[in-house]
């Protein structure tokens with residue numbers, strides 16, 4: 201990641217101990233907050249949070265590593281945990297157990313600040329922007345380091361999954377404890393936790409002018425270009 205990030209850095213203006221932003225939208229210096237930092241999404245009745253608890257990602261460290269000789273083995277933590285070897289909020293943490301939100305969505309500190317105090321205008325400022333201009337709101341999220349396949353992280357969602365999954369038996373990046381292969385289509389369906397939100401609604405009635413304005417970005421945003429699954433799971 202750091203190689204990629206530095207490539208985008210403009211003029212190397214990393215001020216000491218402060219956060220600097222890369223122009224590409226990858227947030228340099230963002231740190232991992234853990235799922236507790238994603239609490240807006242984790243509340244009762246909230247789609248992502250409720251569904252997440254049912255997914256195997258949410259307890260894979262407890263289930264597979266905890267209490268075993270491999271509980272802190274880096275070779276296992278890179279897939280069964282989050283942010284191993286990265287900067288994590290809170291003293292002395294070496295990793296966050298399980299595949300947490302930030303394993304796919306990126307380190308959340310800058311993104312969290314944006315939600316809490318966009319442009320220093322308080323906690324409702326981001327919501328106001330989302331209402332007024334959902335696409336601009338989407339863009340400032342990318343800029344704060346929210347990783348979205350196609351835009352600022354992996355080229356495709358599949359590539360994002362392949363960090364920890366494999367499709368062939370001879371893949372070197374695979375788990376030594378299982379022979380199961382990923383069937384990407386099936387796995388994506390199982391793991392898809394999108395629902396219809398402000399952006400999807402706005403997208404449907406996007407003006408020609410807006411289409412033009414966002415032409416450089418929107419077609420690359422894979423999340424917006426993959427049909428949503430039907431409303432309720434069975």
Ligand code: HEC
Nearest residue numbers: 264270275276279363364365373374375376377378380381
């Ligand atoms: C490249 C990522 C990756 C690495 C490295 C990795 N795992 Fe896994 N592991 C997985 C995935 C993904 C699964 C689940 C596969 C599935 O169910 O389709 C899994 C499954 C397991 C299982 C369940 C196996 C079963 O019976 O179904 C155990 C136990 C496990 N891993 C332990 C470990 C240990 C211990 C290490 C380190 C020595 C390790 N893993 C390293 C990704 C990884």
Ligand code: HEC
Nearest residue numbers: 238241248252299300301304348349357394395396397423
């Ligand atoms: C295994 C990877 C992974 C994990 C873990 C994960 N997500 Fe996602 N998330 C995705 C992908 C992939 C998408 C859709 C495509 C994209 O954004 O690139 C997505 C989409 C979303 C969206 C957009 C939803 C919409 O309706 O448009 C939200 C919000 C979200 N995730 C929140 C979370 C939260 C909160 C967590 C932790 C509880 C989480 N995600 C964990 C991969 C992940």
Ligand code: HEC
Nearest residue numbers: 256257260264279280299303360361363364387388390391
């Ligand atoms: C940080 C590593 C990591 C990433 C990234 C990741 N996964 Fe996983 N995934 C795992 C591990 C570890 C397991 C095994 C959970 C268990 O059984 O303990 C798993 C299990 C799963 C399962 C359950 C498989 C089963 O046998 O039922 C699905 C579905 C899945 N992942 C989908 C995805 C998708 C889709 C993506 C990409 C958007 C993704 N994962 C990205 C680590 C990851």
